[in-house]
Amino acid sequence: MDFDLSAAQKKRYAEILRESGTRLGEHRPDGDPDAVRRGFRTAAGIGVTGLCLPEEFGGGGLGALDTALGLEAFGRGCPDTGLAFGVAAHLLACAVPVRDFATDDVRGPLLKGLASGELIAANAMTEDEAGSDIGRLGVTARPVSDGYLLNGEKSWASNAPVAGLVVTYACTAPELGFLGLSAFAVPGDLPGVSFGPPLRKMGLTNCLAGRVTFTDCHVPRRYLLGAEGQGSGIFQHSMAWERAALFGVYLGLMERQLAQCVEHAGRRRQFGRRIGEFQAVSHRMAVMKQRLESGRLLLYRACWLLDEGREDKSAIALAKATVSEAAVANGLDAMQLFGGLGYLADSGVEEQLRDSLPARVFSGTTEIQREIVAKELGL
Amino acid sequence: MAQDEITERISAFIRDRFLDGDPQGELEETTPLLELGVLNSLNTVLLLAHIREELGVAVPSLRINPSDLKNVRSITAMVRELQHSAV
Numbered sequence: 300m301d302f303d304l305s306a307a308q309k310k311r312y313a314e315i316l317r318e319s320g321t322r323l324g325e326h327r328p329d330g331d332p333d334a335v336r337r338g339f340r341t342a343a344g345i346g347v348t349g350l351c352l353p354e355e356f357g358g359g360g361l362g363a364l365d366t367a368l369g370l371e372a373f374g375r376g377c378p379d380t381g382l383a384f385g386v387a388a389h390l391l392a393c394a395v396p397v398r399d400f401a402t403d404d405v406r407g408p409l410l411k412g413l414a415s416g417e418l419i420a421a422n423a424m425t426e427d428e429a430g431s432d433i434g435r436l437g438v439t440a441r442p443v444s445d446g447y448l449l450n451g452e453k454s455w456a457s458n459a460p461v462a463g464l465v466v467t468y469a470c471t472a473p474e475l476g477f478l479g480l481s482a483f484a485v486p487g488d489l490p491g492v493s494f495g496p497p498l499r500k501m502g503l504t505n506c507l508a509g510r511v512t513f514t515d516c517h518v519p520r521r522y523l524l525g526a527e528g529q530g531s532g533i534f535q536h537s538m539a540w541e542r543a544a545l546f547g548v549y550l551g552l553m554e555r556q557l558a559q560c561v562e563h564a565g566r567r568r569q570f571g572r573r574i575g576e577f578q579a580v581s582h583r584m585a586v587m588k589q590r591l592e593s594g595r596l597l598l599y600r601a602c603w604l605l606d607e608g609r610e611d612k613s614a615i616a617l618a619k620a621t622v623s624e625a626a627v628a629n630g631l632d633a634m635q636l637f638g639g640l641g642y643l644a645d646s647g648v649e650e651q652l653r654d655s656l657p658a659r660v661f662s663g664t665t666e667i668q669r670e671i672v673a674k675e676l677g678l
Numbered sequence: 679m680a681q682d683e684i685t686e687r688i689s690a691f692i693r694d695r696f697l698d699g700d701p702q703g704e705l706e707e708t709t710p711l712l713e714l715g716v717l718n719s720l721n722t723v724l725l726l727a728h729i730r731e732e733l734g735v736a737v738p739s740l741r742i743n744p745s746d747l748k749n750v751r752s753i754t755a756m757v758r759e760l761q762h763s764a765v
Contacts, residue, residue, distance in 0.1 A: 434718050476712040477719045478744040531719070532740045539739070610739055612723060674723040677731060 308365065312372045318345045319376030326379040328505035330497060332461050335505050336419070338382040339389075339461075343416030347373045347386055351540075352394055356410035363540060364602035366390070367547035374551025378647060380654040381505035383548045388457045388506070389413065391541040393420030393466040396533050397484050400524040409464065409484060420484075421462035423453035423511045424534065431667050433468070433534070434477035438513060440469035442527075446520045447471070447483070449491070449513035457661075459509040460497045463487045466537075467511070468530045480530030484522050491516030502653030539610065542619040542662050543601040549626040549658055550598060553591045556629060556651050560584055560636050574636075583632050590625035597621050613675035616668035623658035624665060630655040679761070684733065685754045691728050692750065696721055707751040717747060725753075735760045 304312070322341050328334075342348050351366040352358025361369065374383045394413040397420075401409060412418025426437050438451030449469055456465065465485045472479035485492060495510035525533050561584065564575030574580045601618040604611045630652035634641045641648035659665045685707060693700035696716050711717045717725065726737045735757050746756045 432718070434715070472744065474710075474713045475744040475748075476715055476717065477722075478712050478742070478747060526743075528744045529740070532742045535739045535742065610736070670720055671723055674720060675727045677724070677727055 315372035323377040349414030357414035367544040370547035374548035381503035385506035392422035421458040423456035423467040482524035594622035620668035626655035
């Protein structure tokens with residue numbers, strides 16, 4: 300067992316960290332769609348939008364672990380966690396299923412656009428009545444000549460307001476329950492696709508999210524991902540990548556946050572000494588470090604298993620739950636360490652907490668991750 | 679492992695865990711598990727974990743499709759096929 304990163308991994312990590320810090324380190328998220336599009340192009344310039352896409356289409360050709368390391372470096376250097384999250388969701392929930400399941404007719408051009416950041420993708424699964432349980436999707440896809448007719452509404456799709464491509468799932472066979480789904484990569488400019496305005500939300504400001512509506516939208520067969528009825532398996536595959544690798548962004552956030560806390564505790568003085576000398580402060584930071592490192596080991600291992608072709612749902616669920624819970628707990632601790640300063644918006648500390656809270660909900664709630672772990676235990 | 683034994687072990691698990699023991703003895707090899715909602719996404723994780731632990735067969739996620747999980751007969755056939763391909 301070797302816990303060291305290779306020289307190549309360290310070099311790539313350092314480059315992404317340096318470039319994201321230089322180009323996006325002062326980035327202040329304001330939810331402006333044009334700024335988000337520019338952010339995607341900047342991320343593409345750093346190589347993050349295509350980390351795990353084939354090199355022949357402009358990607359980095361990396362596996363899950365190296366992708367997670369790249370996203371960690373990006374999340375650490377770029378304090379705009381909404382942008383980092385949007386880029387990671389674009390890559391893992393959308394480009395990965397296109398990479399692995401798109402037809403030859405569309406795969407190359409789509410991957411090229413996705414890797415370059417010019418084509419932004421949104422993953423549209425969630426519906427008003429379908430969250431954790433995807434067995435009863437309301438969006439339907441009816442086979443017609445040379446394709447499918449999509450109808451229905453997705454209630455939440457990250458990146459949708461800036462998306463040129465929507466990876467979505469629709470019911471093609473209601474009698475087959477949760478396996479009656481099919482997956483599609485739908486170009487956003489097809490007639491019958493409409494996007495709602497950006498949803499107002501608590502955090503991840505520069506990850507614009509919105510509703511997507513399909514109204515008699517004719518999707519040519521070449522945009523079907525995999526086979527008809529394979530949607531559920533494709534979704535599980537994309538979620539395996541997302542749950543394992545996306546949370547590298549949050550490892551990066553926690554690294555940056557802990558460094559800020561250490562710096563603050565070493566500088567600020569009260570009662571005649573540095574506050575870091577009070578155990579109430581230093582032990583809190585030791586626990587923050589403990590959470591970060593526990594999450595890191597679980598996440599690296601889950602990604603490594605994915606790269607080994609060993610599908611371990613339990614390992615992925617443990618990593619996802621641990622890192623997201625750690626991000627929230629560390630966010631609360633950082634708020635307390637910074638005191639009144641942390642409550643001020645300009646400090647960035649309260650923003651880190653707001654950006655971390657949704658991590659326990661998206662990509663499968665902590666509760667669902669625990670269900671998966673329990674089921675894998677045979678309970 | 680013989681086909682009958684695989685069928686019986688999978689049926690027994692489904693009866694016990696998803697059908698309250700199936701007191702009326704309604705589960706058959708061709709009972710449509712997806713159509714009736716006996717298998718949902720979480721139950722399927724449990725069933726596949728059982729198949730992995732008890733029958734030693736890891737089912738890859740792309741085999742989680744309607745033709746392989748339709749009923750006990752198709753699940754048995756998939757397990758047999760994966761057993762043979764692993765040898």
